Amino acid sequence: MGGTGKTTISKAIYNEIGSEFEGRSFLLNIREFWESHTNQVSLQQQVLCDVYKTATFKIRDIESGKNILKERLSQSRVLLVLDDVNALDQLMALFGSRKWFGPGSRIIITTRDKNLLELCGVDEVYTVEGxxxxxxxxxxxxxxxxxxxxxxxxxxxxxxxxxxxxxxPLALQVLGCYLSKCEITEWQKVLEKLRCIPHDEVHKKLKVSFDGLKDVTEKQIFLDIACFFIGVDRYDVIQILNGCGFFADSGMKVLEERSLVTVDSRNKLRMHDLLRDMGRQIIFEESPFDPENRSRLWRHEEVFDILSKDKGTGAVKGLTLEFPIQNTVCLNTKAFKKMNKLRLLQLSRVQLNGDFKYLSGDLRWLYLHGLKFPSSYAPAEFQQRSLVVL
Structure with a gap:
């Protein structure tokens, strides 16, 4: 299961022995990246960039990436950590076989699926004990x-x-950070909540810390990160959410102090997948059967259905929709007409046709990747005075 310390242990090993190798790379949260991004070759590129300390590697597709990894890594003694793997195709793309790596290399894999380790023939399996x-x-x-x-x-x-x-461990860390500045009366309230939650319902235990956030803007910042901003630069996110009136400088600090959000060595925001799932469950419960009435939308099928059928509502404040490189989908801007409270919009390889005046005047973040602005629509209708990041 998640939250038991697999990533923490692998990080400790990586930091302890990494200097003994000619090159090293730590790929964090592979499962999450694989599920939420279509550009999986960027993981192959990251391995090469980490090992050889250069950003010059360009990979066309997964298959050519396999050949490049095999050719280059076989010449070096490498330490590679593949964190949170949950599918064989991930391993095949990043660790095809032992022949890919030079003599003396070491590969560490963390996963919740022991069968995956058996399929790729690992030398040893270590089970994290409670x-x-x-x-x-x-x-x-x-x-x-x-x-x-x-x-x-x-x-x-x-x-x-x-x-x-x-x-x-994750629950102990999160609850400890939350209670560190609380009076004894607050401890008693938390204990009353925990007593009512079954042992196997981890999300509800973690939600105790979310519920303990005093400021509503801190909760909004957490939910926005859980749905849209994991892996995004911390400074950029603060700028965007300040534009939403959330006082994100102080709010982000609170979330970090309580271990609800972390920042990696590249200044990218990270969140444990159990905390991410807890946040997304909060959004799901806003309207379990009618996604168009939820405040944030990120599930591909639901978002495409809502936009293609003009089912958007004023409840939607954030939305993301991404298609693979080989696909570009056309949608009409009228699909956004009813989303007059939309603050955050991310579209990748979605061609928008129609009048851009239908986009919400409340937009603070607009990310359009692989989209060409029609010259006849972009200028006048797209004067978004409130945009913080485009």
Whole structure:
């Protein structure tokens, strides 16, 4: 399952032994990237760029990328970490066989599917064991009290949090960060909530920390990141969400302090997939059977159905739709006419036809990839004074 520490352990190993290799690369959250992006060759490019410290590699498609990886990596002693793999085609694209790598290379794979490891013939399988009570207490205490054990006044409450959290590292981290600045009365409220949640319902346990965000704008920032901004530059996201009136400088700091959002070495926003799924479940529950009445839309089939049938509503505040490189779909701008509260819009390889005046005047972020503006529509109708990023 997720949240048990597989990525954390692999990062620690990577940092510990990485300098012993001629080149190294850590591909984070492969499952998430594979499901949400059509440009999978960029992962192959990242491996080469990381290993050889250059951005000059250009790969046309997955198959040619396999040949390039095999040709180049076989000449070097490489450390490669493939994090959160969930499909064989991902492994075949990034780690075809041992022959791809030079002598002495090491490949570490993290996955929730043990069968995948057996299919690619790994040498060893390490199963992450659950933490015992003392380990759980120490992890929680470091986040809640900045020391390895709880203060005397909170000892009993800390033990209860550990018991009800299922000793899941991610939950202990998130709850510890949330409770670190809370009075004893707030601890008691959190414990009451945790007591009512079954052990296997991890999302609900994590939602306790989301519910504890005091400011509504902090919640909006979290939900926008969960749906649209994972992997996007932190500075750019702050600029966009400041434009939405969310005071994102301070809000982002709160989310980072509570471990709801992290920032990687490239200044890109990251979020554990369990936290991402928890946020997206909140959006789903706004209108389980009518997606057009949800505030954020990211599922490809639902978004295309809504736009192609002009089913948009004023409830929609953010939307993304992406098609593969080989496909370009035409839609009419009238599909956005009823979405008068739309703040965030990302379209990739979608050709828009019609009058651009139908796009919401509330737009703050407009990302159009692979779209050519019709010269007869773009100028006058597209004067979006409120846009922060185009």
């Amino acid at each position: 933490m015992d009570e003392s380990e759980s207490l120490e992890l929680f205490s470091w986040h809640a009290f900045k020391q390895p054990s709880p203060t005397k006044a909170f000892a009993a409450h800390s033990a209860d949090v550990i018991a009800y959290s299922g000793r899941l």
